[in-house]
Ligand code: NAD
């Protein structure tokens with residue numbers, strides 16, 4: 001039985017990945033989820049799997065090397081899937097230190113623990129071990145020429161403290177591969193959307209605000225471009241890279257779905273009005289009049305766009321959910337899970353929101 005150690009499995013993509021893996025592999029795999037449960041980690045995301053005999057949860061910080069080494073000592077880990085990170089650009093602009101701590105030092109702790117568990121005396125590695133480092137397209141910086149795309153060969157040029165910390169962690173993984181022959185892959189994916197995303201990120205924040213009649217804060221001119229991928233397609237790509245990716249390689253993941261932020265906000269309003277039945281209380285707040293242009297993000301990257309040619313050619317990965325379907329699935333999920341929204345937006349979220357948006 002293959003044993004996966006998933007870090008950050010209580011967050012957005014990590015929890016979707018755990019659901020995806022159990023749906024695909026059932027009882028033939030075991031997953032240990034290690035998560036510190038920061039503001040972004042939520043065990044409610046894993047309600048459907050928490051009772052499984054082949055799933056366990058360890059509350060630990062990835063910067064705590066004793067706790068991480070203990071997990072490797074007590075379990076024969078075959079795959080590490082490393083999601084745990086501070087993930088929000090706006091928070092990184094306000095408080096960069098924790099991004100360096102978790103994303104850089106935490107990754108170093110994970111690499112050291114896996115290396116010491118997997119390396120044999122002759123410097124080779126035990127059979128079938130793999131470390132998958134989950135990263136972002138933001139490490140490549142910002143595109144200005146509309147014909148340009150991010151390739152695996154594009155030089156790193158991060159601008160925010162978040163992307164700088166992710167770039168640093170990618171370079172550490174590369175250094176372990178080059179120096180120690182460490183069996184790893186890096187994936188650099190574009191913006192994800194789907195169920196369980198914390199409403200500090202564009203799509204769930206706009207859905208939540210529209211439903212509660214709050215302003216929809218669009219940064220700058222609203223024309224910054226992001227390349228959106230349905231989270232399940234990202235999970236599928238990660239699984240394929242773990243299984244078939246050539247050790248030492250980086251794979252970009254993205255579905256060629258570039259949209260300006262203002263287009264996304266308009267699509268969300270249109271879709272809410274299409275889905276919510278006449279007479280539904282929640283419909284009364286939904287309106288494009290809520291759109292409000294606010295001060296731009298500092299150092300705001302203009303455009304991201306992934307060239308997924310390598311993962312398509314080498315691993316036959318293809319996204320399955322087009323944006324039109326994915327955004328409907330996502331909005332329906334949030335409408336059906338009002339309790340989830342209420343729970344994650346109570347308490348500290350209110351403080352974050354009023355500080356961030358000056359309200
Ligand atoms: P998230 O913020 O939703 O989840 C992060 C998870 O990590 C949370 O469960 C949190 O509790 C946990 N965590 C944070 N600090 C920790 C620590 N010190 N020790 C242990 N656990 C800790 O993030 P996400 O959007 O799911 O992103 C997951 C990964 O994917 C990140 O590495 C991110 O850089 C990368 N990524 C995200 C996107 C995106 O669009 N969200 C796109 C590409 C890559």
Ligand code: TYD
Pocket residue numbers: 088089090191200201202203205217218219224225226261297
């Ligand atoms: P976000 O979801 O934070 O992802 P990232 O910054 O990692 O790409 O933001 C996506 C885009 O939406 C980005 O260009 C910033 C913009 N944005 C807004 O215009 N308003 C908001 O309230 C938020 C959170 C983001």
